[in-house]
Amino acid sequence: MEDDGLLIAGGTVVTAGGSFPADVLCREGRIAALLSPGESRPAVEVLDASGCYVLPGGVDVHVHLQMPVGDIVSTDDFASGTIAAACGGTTTVVDFATQERGQTLEEAVAQRRAEADGKVAVDYSLHLAVTDTSERTLRVLPRLVEEGYASFKLYTVYPALYLEDEEILRLLEVARETGAMPLVHCENRAIVERCTRTLLLAGKREPRYHPQARPAEAEAEAVRRMLALAGVAGTPLGIAHLSTRAALGEVCRARTRGQEVWVETCPHYLLLTEAEYERPGFEGAKYVLTPPLRKESDREALWTALIGGGIDWISTDHCPWNYRGQKERGREDLALIPNGAPGIETRLMLLWSEGVTRGRISPERFVALTATQPARLFGLYPRKGAIAPGADADLVVWDPARRVTLRAETLHQQVDYCPYEGWEVVGGPREVFLRGRPVVREGRFVGAPGQGEFVPRYSLMVGR
Template sequence: MTLLIRGGTVVDSIHSYRADVLCADGKIVQIGTGLDAPAGAVIVEAGEQLVMPGGIDPHTHMELPFMGTVASDDFFSGTAAGLAGGTTSIIDFVIPNPRQSLLEAFNTWRGWAEKAASDYAFHVAVTWWDESVHREMGVLANEHGVASFKHFMAYKGAIMADDEILVNSFRRALELGALPTVHAENGELVYQLQKQLLAEGKTGPSSHPLSRPSAVEGEAANRAIRIAEVIGVPLYIVHVSAREAVQEIARARGEGQRVFGEVLGGHLLLDDSVYLDSDFTRAAAHVMSPPFRPKEHQEALWQALQAGHLHTTATDHCTFCAPQKAAGKDDFTRIPNGCGGVEDRMGVLWHYGVNSGRLTPSEFVQVTSTNAARIFNLYPRKGAVEVGADADLVVWDPNASRTISAKTHHQNVDFNIFEGRTVQGLARHTVAAGKLVWSDGDLRAERGAGRYLPRPTFPAYFQANAKRVGRSG
């Protein structure tokens, strides 16, 4: 298929300029002014709109089996919804059960993802440790293109990685040149606070944030950063929600440590008052971990995003409908943790970031696409508008607006955490692998069109970094 985007303003992570973009066979093949459309080409008239790299959501959980149920968005519905919002690639998580083979779990997730409508990659979680995990991390990195491994510092008694697992896995990641990532919450503190609240008869959703105060995130972020410092490996911290965690990241980066931070659109915009809703269904719909914080944390997150201490924006897209959330009606610890957002991330970031003056259009591209591509070794195949890159593009209308609602979104869930917000700036057209998959409200997602994205590791750089800080060699 050949497609010509004509007359728009190309915006990448550095600059903007007027140009046409010609795509063929899934790639960008020419960028320039006054390009001729080949016979039979699909033409998109961009006019005064912006042409940007398609969004990359580096943190999703499609059809995740979790807390006794399965996330309601599968790899098709979730990626299709992403396309409607301008996101053309996701990085999802393979989460093995304790004692389960990492390769077995990886193959299971690969099977589920065959229905994806957009391209996808995987992080693989390390939930236990022995010599077989050490070996399989190598197989995943060297033979399957897994360049990042996840560690949950929370969820005691299930998938929590203790310090011994962190040390062993971080060392192995350093050997392989794979990036360790962490969910930073002190799992023991959370567990003890949950028990205390339940014993006091505080069983509703309002207890969820009380069981996971910001200090437990700050402590875990600091611990993971210090372990990474001693070992000499870079570190990526997912869904940073608390001022304390931001401070630890900024400190480490100021001392020359390679630490990257991710923030969710929800944590930038929502506060913990959502858990005080007298309607259980509405309050429970917001239960995710880390929880939404008091308002003062939001400003700290925005400032960190502007300052470059936080590098990517994600969603932690993990959707559960009201009947699923009702499992925790009498015990907040049984409410399945997760919220949606893959369709709305780009829109809310533009409206509250660019329209407010917090971000420039190029900075928007950085935090929604390019930085994720660079950190997770997909660049310049992804995250760039340049010849040879994948033709994953969004034609963005900065003047168009829409009101977000569960009644009109494409996500397979009955609630939207951004319900009722009107945002200005939206994806008018989305191009994935050179095909027009979203056009003026018409979703043309194809089941199974998405491709798996193997990612090379960084062994030479990681070893050099370790030697630089005096921890290896």
């Protein structure tokens, strides 16, 4: 099949703004036209999407592929992780070029591009994870934004990554000056370090103590402080993986003051709670991620915000570690359990099943949360996250009746467990297209590593 002659016919197109019956004509990797059902146009292939929705390919702007921590590396590399993304209906991911202490940002970008280019099975981009405010860093940031790296990841915690408030304020000012989007991991470092040290000294080293090591107050305080700094800098603020009702309260108060703040959460905070840490033996280690899973009241508050528009997009924070040999390193010390869990393949299926199928959100809201809004906020729209003439033909034929039982052995994520093992989800991708080319057929990967491209991001479409 040529890549310039695909007609997806008979389906219901779903965008963030509405749903309607239409046939989608794709040529030369882009959407050429939306046609009235049955309107005749020549095409090399006509795909029957009757009974299905046609969605824009998912956009996951928070993944950690091939991420080194000490002497271990997260289990999905850029090939396996993006194959898993495609099989779940995601056609664009944004990873991180993380500046190690003493490394230049240019070196971090070059290293990450070398690891990903020629290997990715879907399109990708990179955030700049900045760890210093040296004169060189501040000088090169505007140029990197102009080259298509239009977002900064900033950390308030982790010895190798955290920035002091003064440094964060300066980087927020650079974000304002360049139009880049700052995305902040919000936890109070002093609280986390003190709580962790106290637990370890008391001999409380098991996974069940993970929420106590990183309490809700650590997130809420850091969110409040970052909002204050962003207010002084006069820049919008993106908050990564928000997990608590208390932090939501800080966001609501800031928005009432007129502050522009954008909020991400993840499926695991919507679907799981800290009860997972009470699993027998060391099984709770599978759910050690940062921030931790929270209380049922936090989970309910996140759903309320999601339904009401208070949460802006859903990412995975995909960072998989094998239970055997990696998570198990922390059997004697909670602090040694590598933080993170898999999710790049299951994001869309879980949110559709628990959100749309159960009547909590509409298909249009689903598309906004998983594709259109992250594409808008991070400079990918309208090339990505849209079904409109001129957009990339990244499309998912979504079968709302498809039933899948999630099992680690049948998923494409290269990790030895699934946090949702045995869950049955209703609704899933039947076919997936990347720039008009098939990558998934009847749920089976038919693409190839290396077919994805780097996507530069220049202008950010923000403004509530």
